[in-house]
Amino acid sequence: MIDDMLSDLKRHPWVADARWDATRNTIVVRPNAAAIAVRPEPGPLLAEHLAHWQHVYEFVYTAGELRHGDDLDLSGWRASDTGAPFPREHMIEWIDHAVDLVLRDKPGVVLEVGCGSGLLVHRIRHQVRSYLGLDVAEPAVDRLRAQRLPGVRVLRASAHELASAPVTDSLRTMADATASPHRVTPDCIVLNSVTQCFPNERYLTAVLDDALDLVSPGGTVVVGDNRNLANAPDYARWLESARHPGIPAEELTTQAASRLAADEELLCDPRVFARIARRHRRDVRVACYAKPLGADTELTRYRYDVVFTVDSPPPGPCRIRAWADLPGTSVERLRTLATETAQSPTLITGIPNALLDGEAPDAVTPAQLAGAVPAGWAVLLDSADAHRLAVGPPEHHTGLEAVSDTGLTDRCNDPFTRFLRRRLPEVLTDHLEQHIPATPAPRIAVSEELTAP
Ligand SMILES: C[S@@+](CC[C@H](N)C(=O)[O-])C[C@H]1O[C@@H](n2cnc3c(N)ncnc32)[C@H](O)[C@@H]1O
Missing domain, CATH: 3.30.300 (GMP Synthetase; Chain A, domain 3)
Structure with a gap:
């Protein structure tokens, strides 16, 4: 038998x-x-996994329980430590940070993959010629379409369909509508808070390869709000201690390990993006940003943003200074950051992240750094696990651990x-x-x- x-x-x-x-x-x-x-x-099996996330979001958008209005639908945005909605001001800061990354190089045409309820669409569309949003969740697509936003087109499509005829046709139609028939390629492709729904590293790489192929020369691919595999054990411990205050150390270790092993979302080591950039057929540079938000939440601690820049001239030389070599206390060092722009381009590295390494005497938070750096500088990851930060012009973000794939072993977990x-x-x-x-x-x-x- x-x-x-x-x-x-x-x-x-x-x-x-x-x-x-x-x-x-x-x-x-x-x-x-x-x-x-x-x-x-x-x-078919991979498609089932993709459909699972589609159904999750269709449910979330249909329930619409944190919907404040057409331009601020925060459905699904709850903190995993408390289960409570993230404060509205925190989410607005989170959105503004993503918007800044998209608008940094002044794109004319933006393509957003996984545009959801349109948190970015509503804030970016006035500043660009055309905006194409894609999402797999029907209620989100229907709702955004019904708003008939000028210059915005919304398509029901999945991330792996970036190079498909419906997407290409939509870009062409939009270019015709703005009387610029020669420009059918997006200057910025954004995936904000979407990679966690991807099944595995192969899918992530396939989607990003398509995005890097499609974007115009000098354009950017912004991959925002990624969950970090390199500090995922910290996250699991943080979450378990928040949910079970006073839990004995041994139990905490066991619970955190099983939480991590059971995580259904894709977690990515920042260095996986460096690998994708290095292997791509076009000339791609990568910068990895910390979340410089005021509130101390899982979004600020355990997520990060990646910006790829494609086929743009390499930046000139940049000097590197260690945070520990700057004179004075950390408060005094923060004050002197602005004067660094008067010097040649500089990257300041090895800054202990106070959210993750509170014991370090010269630690500061990403938000403190963001408040102190001069225009054109950003708060970047120095180490992949975000325990060390760097500040400087993001185009000079090279050579540091977070953006180098040398010796990289665990790149992504494997929910699929x-x-x-x-x-x-x-x-x-x-x-x-x-x-x-x-x-x-x-x-x-x-x-x-x-x-x-
Ligand atoms: C957390 S929401 C983020 C929405 C939006 N990007 C933002 O920043 O507000 C994730 C979105 O990704 C969409 N999504 C999930 N998997 C996707 C896929 N494979 N292709 C396209 N969209 C996807 C979901 O439907 C959902 O709208």
Whole structure:
């Protein structure tokens, strides 16, 4: 009977191989590569994972429980430590920071992937010629379309469809409408708070490769509000201690580890973006920004923004100064930052982040730095885990750990493989129960190696 089951499973289109493991009393299956592929189009299992996030957001936007108005729909924006909505002022600061990153190089045409309820659309559209928003969640797309915002077009499309005909046609139509038939390429492509819904690093890389191919020369790809894999253990401990005050240290370690392992969202080490930039066929520079927000929340501590700049002339030389070498206390050092612009371009590195390293005597917060730096400078990540910050002109953000992929091992977690290990056995158990109803299906597990050894 097991042989019949194995033969049946081997004919299933999602299965490459099935074998009986007598020691575990388990059928071990290996998925078909096409079922988990990203390209040429997402295979059925990957598509199920993408659909899961689509349904999550369709539910969130339909409920609309934190909707303050058309231009400030904060549905879904709750803090994971308290469960309470993030304060409105904090979210407005969060939005303004993302808007600044998009507008920094004065784009004429903006394409936003995962535009959601339009938090960015509403604040950017007046300052650009055209804005194309894409999202997978139907209620968000319908609501934004119904607002008929001048210069804005909204399309129901997924991130991996950036190079598809509907997106290209929309860009062309928008260019015709603004009487600039030659410009059909966006100057800025933005994905703000979207990468956490991506299934794995392969999908992230495929989407960003398309974005880097599509953007005009000198343009930017802004990948905002990424969850940080490099400080995810800190995050898990922070969250567990907030939820269980006074929890014994040993229990905290165990709970934090299982929270991290069970995280369903994609977490990315900042250095994965450096790797994507370095491997791309175009000339791509990358800068990695800290969140310089006033309030101390998970958004400020554990998320960061990435800006790719494509085919633009390399910046001139830049000197590097260590924070520890600046004279005086940290308050005095903050005061002297403005005078640094009078010197040649400078990157100041090794600044302990007071949100994560409060014990360091010369630590300061990203917000303190943002309040002290001169125009044109930004608060950047120095270390990938955001424990050390840097400040300076972002075009000079090179060579530091956060933007170098040398020795990078753990780049992203892998929510899709976790999903696959649960979902494929479920589907195949149903399949066997329909095809061989007389015998209960044994346990089915996905093999350790997903692809053929
Ligand atoms: C947290 S919201 C962010 C919305 C908006 N970017 C902002 O900054 O307010 C995430 C959005 O990404 C969309 N999304 C999730 N996965 C996506 C995908 N694969 N392609 C396109 N959009 C996606 C969701 O529907 C949701 O609207």
